[in-house]
Amino acid sequence: MSCKHDKMSSTGTITINGKEFEVGSEVSATSRLVNFLHDNQLQGTHITCYQGGCGACTVVASVPDGDTGTKRTYSINSCLVPTRACVGWEITTVEDLGNKYDGYHPIQQALTEHSGTQCGYCSPGMVMNMYGLTQENPSWGPEDVEKSLDGNMCRCTGYRPILAAFKSVAVQDIEDAEKAKCPSTGKACKGCCKSKKAAAAAKEEGMKEEEESKQVVPRSIQLKDSNWHQPSSLQELYDLLSGFPDGTNHTFVSGNTGQAIYSDGPFTEYINTRHIAQLSNVTPTAGSIVFGANVSISRVISELDSVTATLSGFTYVPELVDMWTRLGNTPIRNLGSWVGNLAMKVAHPEFPSDLFVGLVGVGATVTTATPDGTTTQHTMEELLGLDLVGERRFIIDLGIPTLPDDAVFKTYKVMPRTTNSKADVNAAFKFRVDTTNAYTVLDPPVMAYGGINPSFVRATATETYLTGKSLQDEAVLQAAYTSLASEVVPDAQYQDASPEYRLALAQNLFYRAVLSIVGTAASPPVTSGAEPLQRPLSSGQQTYDNNTEQYPLGAAIPKIEAPIQVSGEAEYITKIPSRPGELVGMFVTATQGNAAIVSIDPSPALAIPGVVDFVSAGDIPGENDIMDMADPGTQLLFATDRAMYHGQPLGLILATNRGAAYAGKAAVQVTYGDIQTPVLTIDQALQNPLPPGQPDSLVLGDIQAGFAASTHIIEGAMRRDGQYHFHMETQTTLAYPTDTGLDVFSSTQWLSETQRSISKVTGLKSSEVNVSCKRLGGAFGAKIDQCNIVSAATALAALKTRRPVRVQLDLSENMTIIGWREPYLNTYKIGVDDAGILQAVQSTLIADSGYVGVDVSSPAAAIFLMGCYKCPNWEITPQYILTNTACNTWTRTPGMLEGVTFMEDMMDHVAIQLGMDPLELRQKNFIPDGATRMISKDIIRIKSRCRASDVKFLPDEVTIPRNLLPDMITHFFTTADVEQRKAAVTQFNQENKWKKRGMSVMPMLFPYLVPSIYPLPVLVSVNVGDGTITITHGGAECGQGLNTKVAQVAAYELGVALDTITFATNNTHNSANNQTTGGSLGSAFCCHNVSEACKLIKARVNPDNLDWKTAVQTAYSNGVDVSQRYVNGVDELVSYPVYGVGCSEVELDILTGQFIVQRTDLLEDAGRSMSPLVDVGQVEGGFVMGQGLFTSEHPIYDPTTGQRLSDGTWLYKHPYAKDIPVDFRVELLHDTPNPTGVLNSKISQEPPVCLSFSVVMALRQAVTSARQDAGTTGWFQMDTPLTTDRLQRLCLVDPSRLTLA
């Protein structure tokens, strides 16, 4: 840790958690604050994306304002702000709020108590975001909480409990916490200060030192590879700029957030402009407000907000504010400046800047200066034409003008989710109209658009056309749409929404503006198009039995790890401190998706200082194959002859630091030959023969006889794209040689397979490889076997170099090297009779396995397809195809989700074809009580990782003793008020043309399949000194609450308090030969095995009449072993059905394709829940993950190289807090113990993901209504994800229908 008085290389100080830290000249210009925190042992702040898009790294900064000197305090992304820029700032990290020693902060307590953590990787960032809000806005309310969390991602919880937690924090709670802080240390008061006077003196001393340190900040600092400048006046800046020799590569640093989008650089001269006081000014003048270049976007918004109330000419401001509060996210707006945003637009004109479009709309101007101090004022359009970099031109200020009060100003931002996304299209319109004369346009209007193409700013031809015309004249409107169609020409970029959609948006948004101008002059049904959707404040309800009679089993308790998660104390593999001599490993990956590898030359990389070695296929002493038990097939660790996908690992660069590793990775020279167009989709792959080894079809009855007996035959198809797991802890491994082999810390869901994989690659004996993992920062299946790409490569590198090696994938590496959820195509033919009774179901389920078919889920899809329905004749053919993409892999509910949801899509098709109510059709076809459900051997084999010879142990079918669905639906009709809401939806759709609603009810039968052989060993160790218990097991705690349930079971069985129990790190030596934690099997098996182990201990210890500690000590002194290992044997656990019902109601904006899930009700069967809060969390989180899959999460590829373009938070759109159902109600089925489940429970991790399909079903209804208005009825294929682009185009909005009538 740098210490205050170590001034050797000091170039300034940062105050972190009340302590000063020197920033030496060794800290590079590109070092980010989070790196500095980690280097100084402050590991509580996490990292996922390095892109400002996940919020894991959020800290709170108190930043002195250049003009007033006062400090503003707010949340920022520590992954973006340069360390050097923080000199003079005060930073608060999660460590400062609370911990297990000093107690927890009210925000941390609230998150714990509301069960707002699962894997906990997002939690410190969430806490700091909320803390930032309380510091910035001392009277925040629930709306502010929702707004503030607009960029903090949580993949596990579904956000509802996080929002509930933070909304519960009262202003008084924070004030009390602040009061309780020691005035000298800033930490929780321990009463150690001798007197308040001493504390005050210490504080004064601290302020004096801070003042001193401020004065020694040098203007220019020479760093290793660059210079860092921090001029304090404009003159100093001009001198600096004019003194640079020609060709100097310089950049200005304001918030540095721009690097997350365009990683320009590296530069030799970095100029931090924040020390120029006058650039922080905000000056209201007669005709405008002038903002200095240092003013952040958040401050622009708040200053604009306040002037509206006091100055005239700014009545239009709420429109600007509305658009700009949807720019990026809260920490980005806090850190990022308006000037950086505009400079990015100048450098990258394709950037759909919200700021720029709004400023064009109001006619704002900027002032720039050249290095000789000459200043010039420009319009926004003129700014775009400047060569800012070449001329070393500097933007000084921005003038936002007044507008006449009768000007109508409208802004729109259409984006693929509710918050934190670039716009597909944004627009700003300014009109002055004569309201007394048919809304005739008085002056030339402004119609500015972003997101069209790099050179498009204004629809000038349409502006000219409209001048003097009446907006009430339908012919004028039609001509305006035609004019727009000819001048708005969206470019076709793979990463952008389709050109057709963007043109439609340009026309529709103009129409929207007209509707809002003409108001009641338009007919009532079309006025629903006048405003974008307004999302109300969200809320939730959770209903469950709090089973207290077996306390603590069945009690609704928060996760036991929650306190250490919310404080950043929880240990993950990423946080294991570095070891002496540790090397950084970074994958060198293929840049062609389908090409021969001619040569790989690492020599240029090895010449880079800090690069130590390069490991590739030739270094493998064992086999170049990471798969062992996973059957069938081989998966290469490193490609040898051919690059099968863009991103495939070719080798691993090893370096002493991350910078050198990046440089080394880029320097390795790879030559390719025989470059072929990559096959990227199922349709393309089907042009070739299917790969060998296809799974067997599942055949029941006689399909042809079934079709013959049918009076209606319905055929169709549905495609569903893949999904990135988005575990927030990226794949990580640390490996180092020991005197007995290798110690490996791997973020794995399957310790033993990782051990075997490493053994296979390195040639070491299994006993020489010890793989450990304490917990995972999310996994969702990605860490079952594909983690072994990282683990085996790291282990191999450690063995070769005989040094510790750590590989922690960057988000973009994780998203490209590792496969995702498989894309699917279902083609089907269904036969029904006139009453809608199923006679025959034929389906071909094709999974895209990526480049190798090792993790194929379509056999599971086949068995799950039958779902809750009875049909005498089934022929379900699971298939897989190969594409030039990463090896797709298990993802929460793999195959099962596809089976259940494709069947629901098919049932919708039948209902529409027959003109029946979709729910009535479903109910008619429900499976009866006592029926059996066929189970494919293939799927069981996959789930148990058994070899083919083991199949004889497996059951053939599960029994459905009683189908609970009819009762659940009856219950649901009351609790979810289905009938009344359905009627309201119908009426709404009749009355509104441009907003449509839909409501669905989806039943689910999820046959939870348990393999006969599935060992998950547990070890319950009782410490005789005090009776405390340490548990290790073969499972993986990845957020699903495995440890909490296990602790509840152990405490119940042994009759001890929960806090008697702790968990130690799991490893392959103490739980050898464990199975994977996946398929909802991990928690169930660990709980069962712990229960059995505890029963055996109890039988030996016999605690009756003795307190536990005395009983243990007595037994021990009598020679009794008080600890126990237990592994389940064959068929100890059995399969059973899990039931669920979901109902979602949506509202769709037909003009833009954006939608809101207004309400979702989920009724889930968890048996007698072992841990209701954990189960509710699984239901909510699973649903929201599924909603993302089916709507916004959209993989994008470059079809020429096969590069996955959606490889970060900028282009990949997972849900945030404002995407979840506005009213989110979850109920666990009351009093339904499951006699065949572990302690009467049922599993809850995977089934609820399926229920998210209710959103798709509801959207179908909304789209159907829109299509009916367009004159089209009947079935239509709805491939998912239902992006805004797809949804809007499905609604068949033709400009001819954009009328006022």
Ligand SMILES: Cc1cc2nc3c(=O)[nH]c(=O)nc-3n(C[C@H](O)[C@H](O)[C@H](O)COP(=O)(O)OP(=O)(O)OC[C@H]3O[C@@H](n4cnc5c(N)ncnc54)[C@H](O)[C@@H]3O)c2cc1C
């Ligand atoms: C996660 C994320 C989401 C975002 N979402 C949106 C969005 O939805 N809509 C949107 O419009 N934007 C969005 N942005 C962009 C964001 O607004 C900009 O990154 C931010 O405003 C840049 O400001 P900065 O102070 O960080 O600039 P910096 O990153 O410090 O600088 C950016 C560029 O500006 C130049 N520059 C800085 N100051 C000057 C100056 N005075 N004169 C000349 N050049 C200068 C720098 O040299 C650099 O090239 C998003 C960004 C992120 C990271």
Ligand code: FES
């Ligand atoms: S790591 Fe900083 S926002 Fe994701």
Ligand code: FES
């Ligand atoms: S708990 Fe939020 S990401 Fe896991």
